[in-house]
Amino acid sequence: MAVEFEVNEREVWDGNYAASQALRQADVDVVVAYPITPSTPIVENYGSYVGNGYIDGEFIMVESEHAAMSGCIGASAAGGRVATATSSQGFALMVEVLYQASGMRLPIVLNVVNRALAAPLNVRGDHADMYLGRDSGWIQMGAFNAQEAYDLALCAFRIAENHSVRLPVMVHQDGFITSHTAQNVYPLSNEAAAKFVGVIDPVDDMLDFSRPVTYGAQTEEDWHFEHKAKQHKAIMDSKPVIDAIFAEFKEISGREYKRVETYDMEDADVCIIGLGTTVETARVAAKELRKEKGIKAGVLAIRCFRPFPYEEVREALEGVKSIAVTDRSSPGGAMGAFYNEVAGAMATSKARPMVTNYIYGLGGRDLSIENVKTILTEQQANVDAGYITTDLQQFTNLRGPHLGFFKTARS
Amino acid sequence: MAITSVKNLKEFSTTNDRFEGAHTLCPGCAHSMIVRELMNCTDDNLVVSANTGCLEVSTAVYPFTSWDTSWIHIGFENAATSVSAAQVMHKVRKKKGTLKDNDAPVKFVAFGGDGSTFDIGFQWLSGAFERQHDFTYICLDNENYANTGGQRSSATPIGATTSTSVAGTHSYGKKEKKKDIVAIMAAHGAPYVAQLAPNKWKLMAKGFQTALETEGPCFINTVSPCCTEWKFEPKDTMGITDLATDSLMFPLYEIHNGHELNILYRPKNIISAEEYLGAQGRYKHLFKPEYRHVIDKIQKDIDDNWAMLQRREEARI
Numbered sequence: 102m103a104v105e106f107e108v109n110e111r112e113v114w115d116g117n118y119a120a121s122q123a124l125r126q127a128d129v130d131v132v133v134a135y136p137i138t139p140s141t142p143i144v145e146n147y148g149s150y151v152g153n154g155y156i157d158g159e160f161i162m163v164e165s166e167h168a169a170m171s172g173c174i175g176a177s178a179a180g181g182r183v184a185t186a187t188s189s190q191g192f193a194l195m196v197e198v199l200y201q202a203s204g205m206r207l208p209i210v211l212n213v214v215n216r217a218l219a220a221p222l223n224v225r226g227d228h229a230d231m232y233l234g235r236d237s238g239w240i241q242m243g244a245f246n247a248q249e250a251y252d253l254a255l256c257a258f259r260i261a262e263n264h265s266v267r268l269p270v271m272v273h274q275d276g277f278i279t280s281h282t283a284q285n286v287y288p289l290s291n292e293a294a295a296k297f298v299g300v301i302d303p304v305d306d307m308l309d310f311s312r313p314v315t316y317g318a319q320t321e322e323d324w325h326f327e328h329k330a331k332q333h334k335a336i337m338d339s340k341p342v343i344d345a346i347f348a349e350f351k352e353i354s355g356r357e358y359k360r361v362e363t364y365d366m367e368d369a370d371v372c373i374i375g376l377g378t379t380v381e382t383a384r385v386a387a388k389e390l391r392k393e394k395g396i397k398a399g400v401l402a403i404r405c406f407r408p409f410p411y412e413e414v415r416e417a418l419e420g421v422k423s424i425a426v427t428d429r430s431s432p433g434g435a436m437g438a439f440y441n442e443v444a445g446a447m448a449t450s451k452a453r454p455m456v457t458n459y460i461y462g463l464g465g466r467d468l469s470i471e472n473v474k475t476i477l478t479e480q481q482a483n484v485d486a487g488y489i490t491t492d493l494q495q496f497t498n499l500r501g502p503h504l505g506f507f508k509t510a511r512s
Numbered sequence: 513m514a515i516t517s518v519k520n521l522k523e524f525s526t527t528n529d530r531f532e533g534a535h536t537l538c539p540g541c542a543h544s545m546i547v548r549e550l551m552n553c554t555d556d557n558l559v560v561s562a563n564t565g566c567l568e569v570s571t572a573v574y575p576f577t578s579w580d581t582s583w584i585h586i587g588f589e590n591a592a593t594s595v596s597a598a599q600v601m602h603k604v605r606k607k608k609g610t611l612k613d614n615d616a617p618v619k620f621v622a623f624g625g626d627g628s629t630f631d632i633g634f635q636w637l638s639g640a641f642e643r644q645h646d647f648t649y650i651c652l653d654n655e656n657y658a659n660t661g662g663q664r665s666s667a668t669p670i671g672a673t674t675s676t677s678v679a680g681t682h683s684y685g686k687k688e689k690k691k692d693i694v695a696i697m698a699a700h701g702a703p704y705v706a707q708l709a710p711n712k713w714k715l716m717a718k719g720f721q722t723a724l725e726t727e728g729p730c731f732i733n734t735v736s737p738c739c740t741e742w743k744f745e746p747k748d749t750m751g752i753t754d755l756a757t758d759s760l761m762f763p764l765y766e767i768h769n770g771h772e773l774n775i776l777y778r779p780k781n782i783i784s785a786e787e788y789l790g791a792q793g794r795y796k797h798l799f800k801p802e803y804r805h806v807i808d809k810i811q812k813d814i815d816d817n818w819a820m821l822q823r824r825e826e827a828r829i
Contacts, residue, residue: 130604133597157608159600164639168593171586171636175561175594178584179601181610201586300610307582308602309612310557315577317568317585324574 103128104154105291114286116250116279120186120212120272121146123254125156126294129210130181133161133172135191138224139276140214143186166191170198170211177207178316180306182258184209188276189216192230196237202269203238204332205316208261208301209269211239212254215377216276217464225465226276228377228429231406232438238332240270240339241406243376247284250274252356255289258298259346266339267304268332273406277465278378293353336408343405360405361413365391369399371480372418374443375427376403379461379468386473398477403439411446418447423455423480423489427497429462436494436507455483461497472498524713527552535578536570540746542736542753543567543652545710547623550650553720556617557581559602561595563628564588566659567652589633591622596645596729619724620647626667627657629733630691641700641729648723648730651693654738662741666691669761670813671806672794674741679797684806689813697731698767704730706766706776711753715764715776722766735762743793752791759788760818761810765825773824785811 106125114122121143124132134144148160161176163169166187177183187195192213202209215231217223234241240260244250250272257270274280289297305314320328340360347358364384366372373383380402387398401417403410418424424447428437436444440458447456459476462468476497482490492505530551537544543566551558558581562568568585571578586594599620605611624633629651637649656674657663664677669690673679677686697705704726708716716734723730737752739745744752756762757777764777786807789795798806 130608131597131601157604159604161597161600161643163593163643164635168590168636168639171590171593172597174586175584175597176601178594179559179598179605181601181605183601197587198590306612307559307584307598308605308618310582310616310618311612313579313581313583315572315579315583318572318574318577319569320574328574 103157106155108288112286113283115283116247116274117142119247119251119286120254123251125150127258127298129184130158131176133169134185135166135169137188137191139280140186140188166194170195173209177209178307180303180308182301186212188214189230199237206267210257211271213271213273214276214280223464227463232430244274245380248286263342275377360410362402363417364400366399370397371423372399372421373425374401383473386470396481409442414446423483425476427459455489458494459497530580532578538740540739540749546734550720553717556619559620561591561622563591563624565625590636592637592640595620595622596640622649626653627665630666651733652736654736656741658738658741684803698770701770703728707733709735709757755788759783760814
């Protein structure tokens with residue numbers, strides 16, 4: 102039996118510590134991991150819980166992130182609860198096996214502490230790694246602060262292990278800003294967390310020898326398409342399950358999560374869309390702009406990046422006239438991926454609002470309240486003019502001359 | 513019935529199959545013989561993993577499977593990792609009492625071809641051995657990437673022509689020596705490593721059983737002649753294996769705890785390398801006068817290696 106780890110009603114935890122406490126309370130059986138800045142403390146902490154008897158699991162420190170996810174797959178197929186953490190280059194090295202984990206429908210939880218991808222080498226937070234995983238078939242949820250990193254990690258096990266979902270889940274938090282900043286966190290009691298997360302009921306357990314299973318079969322043109330379609334349907338159909346688990350979590354914690362979060366959106370003419378720590382900055386900027394300039398500004402945050410909440414985004418943006426979508430990843434010759442999702446959703450709306458794209462914060466570059474105000478003010482200028490007055494895609498808070506691309510026909 | 517008590521091949525042929533015959537390996541491929549022997553040499557439950565390769569693509573093509581046991585394949589390189597992590601999960605779940613049958617004995621086995629073992633999966637293999645997981649890794653060594661059309665691997669011997677070490681007017685084929693994987697794995701401090709061959713099936717069964725019963729990571733390199741890429745008739749697989757072991761191109765030996773070496777098979781009549789090479793199309797070009805020196809080199813390497821193995825056995829170091 103594990104030694105009881107005492108938690109207070111209020112703790113001062115950073116995002117990494119918060120995530121590791123969720124792993125402890127979820128009684129994760131096996132963590133297979135490789136260290137990388139800034140996510141290392143999550144798995145280090147799990148290792149220390151094992152070392153001090155606070156958990157009856159095993160920590161396998163392997164020789165690479167590829168092996169870490171490979172081990173997670175083997176351990177998960179062996180029927181227990183599995184989690185790990187990574188960032189950036191480590192995430193990139195995992196990519197081959199991320200697709201294998203989702204294709205085998207294994208309920209692994211991966212805490213991703215978002216960090217830029219090299220080159221140039223950079224250890225700070227942006228969303229390049231998160232975007233790299235966007236077609237991998239994993240559910241991807243974003244935490245904007247340490248509390249959310251804890252809460253969503255607990256919810257992630259429930260979602261992943263739900264028998265109608267059976268998909269791996271990533272919980273993202275911003276490198277350093279969330280992962281290394283100590284904040285007030287209100288954890289559940291150990292009992293309440295254990296009760297909420299429950300015990301895993303494995304499907305296709307490799308250690309149930311009364312029913313042998315073959316994992317990782319080959320399918321060619323005769324069956325591959327059907328398998329991938331079924332997998333896509335599973336992630337698209339996971340939305341009500343996620344909503345139900347968020348609702349259940351609210352019952353026990355008082356904290357409400359939605360796949361799309363809205364702030365000051367009731368009467369908004371303009372809005373900024375983002376995720377991660379940017380959301381809190383944007384909320385302050387929108388409020389101040391309302392007071393200072395009377396601009397009816399709102400903020401929309403994407404909690405659930407995959408499955409992407411197209412309907413909810415469209416509904417939440419009804420009545421908004423100009424929308425700034427922010428992408429914290431170098432788009433590599435296109436509009437930002439996040440922009441494309443939102444623009445796709447809004448192309449099906451009656452009002453067809455203006456949608457613009459802002460690339461920001463690469464490699465941990467700060468996005469200030471003033472930067473957000475500028476972005477929102479530009480949206481108001483679009484509303485006033487009746488057309489997009491700027492380049493469709495702009496770089497925000499970049500050194501040197503203005504960088505923008507793709508003029509609209511009316512400008 | 514496990515193979516332990518099997519006296520002869522006739523009896524062996526009627527042992528239970530946890531590896532079914534319905535697979536798409538080439539006729540004459542030695543992989544299935546080796547795998548079947550492993551699967552039948554224990555009555556314990558088995559969790560088997562496989563790297564991508566001939567074995568994997570031929571035995572689990574949806575909606576069919578040849579594996580009447582738990583089986584997992586992820587990628588080209590990570591069978592050692594997946595099965596060793598499953599072994600750790602077994603340990604945790606046994607302790608917590610969450611297994612379907614908590615007392616059932618289980619063994620963990622990984623299969624890889626020489627490409628995935630010597631080359632692309634080497635890091636994963638080395639890592640799993642360093643971590644001392646309790647599992648057995650079996651390399652099905654056919655000395656090339658047979659699944660993708662016969663490219664050279666670091667297990668391909670000097671002089672062989674492959675699709676990426678092509679023999680011709682200006683080349684005698686592969687220039688580099690085969691990597692000594694058995695020595696490398698022994699150097700990991702593994703409790704048991706061996707090189708075995710399916711023609712000596714009783715020795716192979718005994719080696720497999722030793723590996724499965726030994727706690728910790730065990731490695732076995734098995735010679736698996738490949739009629740498709742070595743270029744011989746499918747009916748000749750065992751004959752070619754006999755030439756491989758009797759020419760000492762594939763000496764059969766085991767190493768306990770990294771240094772206690774035992775030679776497992778001493779041919780009564782050692783045949784020449786020339787006889788072994790001459791039976792396979794992949795070495796045909798070596799018999800041109802200009803490449804005679806390659807055959808001489810191969811023979812010298814075999815002699816040196818055999819002398820070294822005997823000295824190590826005698827010295828117990």
